[in-house]
Amino acid sequence: MLNIGIIGLGYWGPNLVRNFSAAKGAVVKCVADLDEKRLQKISSLYPSCETTLDGNGVIERSDIDAVVLATPIKTHYELAKKALLAGKHVLVEKPLATSRAEVLELMEIAAQKNLVLMVDHTFLYTGAVRKIRDLVTSGEIGDLHYFDSTRINLGLFNPNWSVIWDLAVHDLSIFDYISGGKRPNAVSATGIGHTKMPIENIAYITLYFDDNTIAHITSSWISPVKIRKTLIGGSKKMVIYDDVEPTEKVKIYDSGFEVNSAEEMHKWLVDYRFGDIYIPKLEQTEALLGVANDFVSAITNGTTPVSNSESGLNVVSVLEAAQKSMQAQGALQKL
Ligand SMILES: NC(=O)c1ccc[n+]([C@@H]2O[C@H](COP(=O)([O-])OP(=O)(O)OC[C@H]3O[C@@H](n4cnc5c(N)ncnc54)[C@H](O)[C@@H]3O)[C@@H](O)[C@H]2O)c1
Structure with a gap:
């Protein structure tokens, strides 16, 4: 023991x-x-x-x-x-x-x-996020085009750190996990505070990559409604993850678009595909018990935890750059 x-x-x-x-x-x-x-x-x-x-x-x-x-x-x-x-x-x-x-x-x-x-990084142990990782890493949704996450509510202000260190940390850890550790090459962020505290209570982070993936995260403690919604777009399918939904948290849309090359640039034809919507069954175990069991197993069996220090490093690196960018009104920070 x-x-x-x-x-x-x-x-x-x-x-x-x-x-x-x-x-x-x-x-x-x-x-x-x-x-x-x-x-x-x-x-x-x-x-x-x-x-x-x-x-x-x-x-x-x-x-x-x-x-x-x-x-x-x-x-x-x-x-x-x-x-x-x-x-x-x-x-x-x-x-x-x-x-x-x-x-x-x-x-x-x-x-x-x-x-x-x-x-x-608690969310990595939820059935929803694990399912999304499977969908991305198996290639089912195709190439990852975008990750667009909104995490807002009338939240508890903390005088010591801005909203991104409280809320965006979840979205960044989820992105890091579902993308298999895809590293952004630059980050840009804007945010502002509305109190006497020197902290941003609303913020928008954009991550850029070497390929044409883009990730955008909205964090706020000053929204009248609670939204926890992430859209993940792939070249084949798209996923909506709504964590506020009690049961149907993940919906997979067999939808997409295709641009047919035309002889002339201004005559591009975009074909839209609207297919079935599928709601997968998700594991229901408490995420934090998964965290505890993973920590114990890493110590006793030498396994590598899902939420390991590398994941912690990736998330903190982006948060630190995003904080700098916010203070410079969105100036791009190379990573
Ligand atoms: N994983 C999640 O979903 C999740 C959710 C909420 C908070 N958190 C994290 O949990 C941590 C704590 O957040 P919180 O909201 O519970 O904060 P909190 O302010 O409610 O609680 C912190 C507690 O730590 C105690 N404390 C501070 N310094 C101490 C010391 N040196 N020795 C002993 N006790 C000490 C304080 O007395 C306080 O009770 C933060 O890192 C936060 O980001 C994680």
């Missing part, structure tokens, strides 16, 4: 406690938070789990094999580094850190010490 220590019991941490308690081969030995009330709540639900106000204490305990971090983004790098140097396997909540340089350093320490460093 692996002894797990979980640090951070705010909005997301309790979900990790619940899922690691259900994971095979692991036990949540102790949890830490700076807030006594949050510790008491976990204690009442999991009486055998020890609690402490001291996160560093959890990292230093010799009977802890792995540490899970669900603390604010700005603390990820420092706590993860401490945990790795203390010989612990580490699972960090998304995003893995606040810069590419930080992620690379953490990856280097993990490699040197032969430890697992994983990030929680």
